[in-house]
Amino acid sequence: xxxxxxxxxxxxxxxxxxxxxxxxxxxxxxxxxxxxxxxxxxxxxxxxxxxxxxxxxxxxxxxxxxxxxxxxxxxxxxxxxxxxxxxxxxxxxxxxxxxxxxxxxxxxxxxxxxxxxxxxxxxxxxxxxxxxxxxxxxxxxxxxxxxxxxxxxxxxxxxxxxxxxxxxxxxxxxxxxxxxxxxxxxxxxxxxxxxxxxxxxxxxxxxxxxxxxxxxxxxxxxxxxxxxxxxxxxxxxxxxxxxxxxxxxxxxxxxxxxxxxxxxxxxxxxxxxxxxxxxxxxxxxxxxxxxxxxxxxxxxxxxxxxxxxxxxxxxxxxxxxxxxxxxxxxxxxxxxxxxxxxxxxxxxxxxxxxxxxxxxxxxxxxxxxxxxxxxxxxxxxxxxxxxxxxxxxxxxxxxxxxxxxxxxxxxxxxxxxxxxxxxxxxxxxxxxxxxxxxxxxxxxxxxxxxxxxxxxxxxxxxxxxxxx
Amino acid sequence: xxxxxxxxxxxxxxxxxxxxxxxxxxxxxxxxxxxxxxxxxxxxxxxxxxxxxxxxxxxxxxxxxxxxxxxxxxxxxxxxxxxxxxxxxxxxxxxxxxxxxxxxxxxxxxxxxxxxxxxxxxxxxxxxxxxxxxxxxxxxxxxxxxxxxxxxxxxxxxxxxxxxxxxxxxxxxxxxxxxxxxxxxxxxxxxxxxxxxxxxxxxxxxxxxxxxxxxxxxxxxxxxxxxxxxxxxxxxxxxxxxxxxxxxxxxxxxxxxxxxxxxxxxxxxxxxxxxxxxxxxxxxxxxxxxxxxxxxxxxxxxxxxxxxxxxxxxxxxxxxxxxxxxxxxxxxxxxxxxxxxxxxxxxxxxxxxxxxxxxxxxxxxxxxxxxxxxxxxxxxxxxxxxxxxxxxxxxxxxxxxxxxxxxxxxxxxxxxxxxxxxxxxxxxxxxxxxxxxxxxxxxxxxxxxxxxxxxxxxxxxxxxxxxx
Numbered sequence: 001x002x003x004x005x006x007x008x009x010x011x012x013x014x015x016x017x018x019x020x021x022x023x024x025x026x027x028x029x030x031x032x033x034x035x036x037x038x039x040x041x042x043x044x045x046x047x048x049x050x051x052x053x054x055x056x057x058x059x060x061x062x063x064x065x066x067x068x069x070x071x072x073x074x075x076x077x078x079x080x081x082x083x084x085x086x087x088x089x090x091x092x093x094x095x096x097x098x099x100x101x102x103x104x105x106x107x108x109x110x111x112x113x114x115x116x117x118x119x120x121x122x123x124x125x126x127x128x129x130x131x132x133x134x135x136x137x138x139x140x141x142x143x144x145x146x147x148x149x150x151x152x153x154x155x156x157x158x159x160x161x162x163x164x165x166x167x168x169x170x171x172x173x174x175x176x177x178x179x180x181x182x183x184x185x186x187x188x189x190x191x192x193x194x195x196x197x198x199x200x201x202x203x204x205x206x207x208x209x210x211x212x213x214x215x216x217x218x219x220x221x222x223x224x225x226x227x228x229x230x231x232x233x234x235x236x237x238x239x240x241x242x243x244x245x246x247x248x249x250x251x252x253x254x255x256x257x258x259x260x261x262x263x264x265x266x267x268x269x270x271x272x273x274x275x276x277x278x279x280x281x282x283x284x285x286x287x288x289x290x291x292x293x294x295x296x297x298x299x300x301x302x303x304x305x306x307x308x309x310x311x312x313x314x315x316x317x318x319x320x321x322x323x324x325x326x327x328x329x330x331x332x333x334x335x336x337x338x339x340x341x342x343x344x345x346x347x348x349x350x351x352x353x354x355x356x357x358x359x360x361x362x363x364x365x366x367x368x369x370x371x372x373x374x375x376x377x378x379x380x381x382x383x384x385x386x387x388x389x390x391x392x393x394x395x396x397x398x399x400x401x402x403x404x405x406x407x408x409x410x411x412x413x414x415x416x417x418x419x420x421x422x423x424x425x426x427x428x429x430x431x432x433x434x435x436x437x438x439x440x441x442x443x444x445x446x447x448x449x450x451x452x453x454x455x456x457x458x459x460x461x462x463x464x465x466x467x468x
Numbered sequence: 469x470x471x472x473x474x475x476x477x478x479x480x481x482x483x484x485x486x487x488x489x490x491x492x493x494x495x496x497x498x499x500x501x502x503x504x505x506x507x508x509x510x511x512x513x514x515x516x517x518x519x520x521x522x523x524x525x526x527x528x529x530x531x532x533x534x535x536x537x538x539x540x541x542x543x544x545x546x547x548x549x550x551x552x553x554x555x556x557x558x559x560x561x562x563x564x565x566x567x568x569x570x571x572x573x574x575x576x577x578x579x580x581x582x583x584x585x586x587x588x589x590x591x592x593x594x595x596x597x598x599x600x601x602x603x604x605x606x607x608x609x610x611x612x613x614x615x616x617x618x619x620x621x622x623x624x625x626x627x628x629x630x631x632x633x634x635x636x637x638x639x640x641x642x643x644x645x646x647x648x649x650x651x652x653x654x655x656x657x658x659x660x661x662x663x664x665x666x667x668x669x670x671x672x673x674x675x676x677x678x679x680x681x682x683x684x685x686x687x688x689x690x691x692x693x694x695x696x697x698x699x700x701x702x703x704x705x706x707x708x709x710x711x712x713x714x715x716x717x718x719x720x721x722x723x724x725x726x727x728x729x730x731x732x733x734x735x736x737x738x739x740x741x742x743x744x745x746x747x748x749x750x751x752x753x754x755x756x757x758x759x760x761x762x763x764x765x766x767x768x769x770x771x772x773x774x775x776x777x778x779x780x781x782x783x784x785x786x787x788x789x790x791x792x793x794x795x796x797x798x799x800x801x802x803x804x805x806x807x808x809x810x811x812x813x814x815x816x817x818x819x820x821x822x823x824x825x826x827x828x829x830x831x832x833x834x835x836x837x838x839x840x841x842x843x844x845x846x847x848x849x850x851x852x853x854x855x856x857x858x859x860x861x862x863x864x865x866x867x868x869x870x871x872x873x874x875x876x877x878x879x880x881x882x883x884x885x886x887x888x889x890x891x892x893x894x895x896x897x898x899x900x901x902x903x904x905x906x907x908x909x910x911x912x913x914x915x916x917x918x919x920x921x922x923x924x925x926x927x928x929x930x931x932x933x934x935x936x
Contacts, residue, residue: 112781113815172888173886180887283908314636347576417644417645418641420644
């Protein structure tokens with residue numbers, strides 16, 4: 001059983017590290033899927049051989065086109081398939097003869113429109129040929145490390161977040177969102193109808209992937225609940241998993257049904273299962289990536305006691321409200337710490353949230369964060385900054401970064417005023433401290449870190465109790 | 469009583485439409501509050517006379533400086549005060565002699581740090597002098613119509629949203645946020661410790677302000693609960709009011725206490741009161757302005773039955789989930805409408821959420837929205853678009869705008885992929901249809917429209933029942 005699992009993981013390797021790749025259904029017509037994928041692979045600068053296949057073309061983007069996969073004079077690891085759906089079972093048999101090990105089927109027209117029979121034939125052909133299949137009805141895969149962009153979606157910079165998605169379009173939206181937020185991905189997989197490779201396979205693969213430190217996912221339904229739960233539990237012990245699980249309202253379930261043919265599980269059951277296995281649930285792309293940003297840059301805290309440091313009372317109060325909504329604690333400042341804060345002007349509030357008022361400079365932020373990071377009273381630190389028009393945000397960012405380098409406590413920043421703090425935010429994030437534009441979003445990201453910490457502690461306790 | 473209320477409103481007019489303005493405490497030093505405000509007024513191109521006051525300066529930004537307000541050879545309507553707090557009671561008496569009608573006190577150092585006595589003296593001096601006071605401890609005021617930027621915060625373009633805020637810093641953040649979202653304001657008021665002019669006065673004033681169609685607010689505490697409730701009810705019958713009420717967690721209440729000295733009301737009481745008077749509550753700046761954008765551009769719907777139109781199944785499901793969370797209905801498509809949708813390719817889902825699939829072009833969006841806007845089954849329309857890499861978003865935006873021009877139903881768009889849809893979003897919003905980047909944010913904005921509709925219907929019913 002363990003071996004079978006290992007095999008399933010090993011068999012995914014060619015998808016992400018192919019030496020040579022074929023595009024079956026490559027096209028010279030701009031806008032056609034068979035053109036756009038080839039263009040992405042070429043422009044993405046994939047370093048291995050690329051073989052476009054199309055009986056009616058000769059050259060595309062300067063590459064020689066082959067009439068059939070059988071004509072390619074090379075060993076090919078994987079193929080991307082964009083031909084008409086009814087041709088695909090036959091294509092897979094040919095790929096089998098050619099010893100291809102994986103097929104990414106972009107083409108739609110299978111179970112998602114009720115064509116279960118054809119999808120079954122695909123599975124049978126692939127199985128006969130010893131080929132693993134991603135898709136059909138998907139948007140492709142990316143491995144930034146190998147500069148492999150075998151997708152119809154736009155390209156993205158390297159990073160340490162892997163994103164897997166059932167919905168191809170949502171994958172495209174996620175890539176665009178991440179690019180806008182200046183985030184990078186290690187891997188991207190749109191797995192569509194998952195007639196073969198499914199979410200559990202991918203989680204297992206990503207657990208061992210050295211480029212990936214955080215796994216983000218978009219699920220609609222889960223195929224094999226039990227295997228999924230076992231896998232997720234094993235994986236989340238090693239790496240955080242964040243997931244949107246959509247279709248949880250009854251209306252949403254109806255929509256899912258007509259969309260993928262999968263039956264979306266009862267939401268409460270799913271919620272409980274997620275919590276149990278350590279998956280951190282996101283509502284939307286926005287908080288999925290906010291949380292991923294926090295988890296991929298910050299250490300996990302040992303508790304939920306949060307220090308809020310602000311230069312403005314109102315936003316400080318909003319931050320406390322938002323953190324409290326997520327059940328994080330904001331402990332009152334101890335007498336000892338208040339004494340240490342004696343250097344602050346009279347006008348400042350020394351209780352948590354500590355309010356430096358608008359006159360605060362970088363040295364105030366630095367000293368207070370220093371005191372808080374040394375104290376046993378706080379597990380995570382949230383500096384908040386709303387710039388008076390005459391204060392530059394970069395100087396405050398530098399102060400935060402100095403403390404960040406010297407502490408093992410997570411720091412999440414909330415520099416609040418859009419274009420007024422752009423330089424400050426860039427400075428923060430290039431130094432490894434994530435910024436969130438509102439208290440609500442900062443609090444959700446802080447919650448994710450705390451949830452992750454809780455899960456790890458709980459797992460340790462379970463192990464410890466078993467060893468007695 | 470009615471007259472007293474009228475007086476309170478009339479007496480605010482000089483703040484927003486002054487002929488001449490004085491800056492008491494003007495400075496030539498960059499970064500000083502007395503400089504930055506003057507610079508904002510000058511650069512903002514206020515058209516009336518501007519009188520800087522400072523006994524130690526001669527010219528600032530090319531303007532002659534007067535030693536005292538008494539030396540100004542003109543009738544001055546309002547002054548902005550930035551001098552040391554203990555000087556202010558005396559300054560107000562001089563302003564009284566000069567027949568000034570309003571003072572915006574930027575200076576801090578009053579009740580917010582426990583200095584209640586000094587604030588009381590300010591109130592007494594102002595009252596003796598017949599001067600209305602905004603502040604102290606505030607960030608100033610803006611009236612874009614008159615190009616009046618009497619604030620330490622950055623300037624903003626004209627628009628039809630008024631924003632009032634107890635916290636000055638949050639005001640700055642709000643201005644930056646709005647500018648980033650390309651929104652404009654009619655008025656901006658940071659009212660700080662509100663020793664005189666308070667939230668109720670401002671609501672009453674804005675109700676009559678012709679430039680304002682939506683009122684957005686940030687409250688920490690409410691001074692006179694009963695008057696506030698009466699006022700808000702009257703105002704929200706005419707214009708939508710959106711508000712963040714912070715300090716509602718018990719932790720937040722502790723923070724509020726140390727911040728402004730006001731006691732934040734119990735959250736549940738506040739929630740109920742808000743609903744009763746028709747204030748739509750926001751959690752954060754993000755949804756405050758998302759909702760303001762919807763309410764300032766779209767008609768109010770007569771119900772909550774929503775049509776979702778998508779070119780991508782997954783995001784369509786997410787939208788349904790998000791709308792359902794806010795208790796909006798997504799009715800199944802009737803047989804009649806399904807017949808009308810006969811022109812759609814077989815692969816499309818004709819049930820609501822209608823899924824056009826990735827092949828959808830502008831003509832599909834236009835026809836379906838046309839059918840939905842003509843039908844009695846739907847009260848509001850939400851087109852969602854996730855661009856395949858080879859489709860331009862502007863063409864879909866044009867299709868939506870054509871329908872928007874011809875319908876009295878609200879349309880909220882969700883073009884989902886950041887920079888990939890930038891042109892499409894700009895086209896939409898310049899044509900008056902607001903866009904939201906995620907289903908969650910779209911759903912919250914839709915909820916605000918529906919809440920507004922419900923409130924108006926309820927008010928009509930109350931009036932009708934009284935007339936019998």
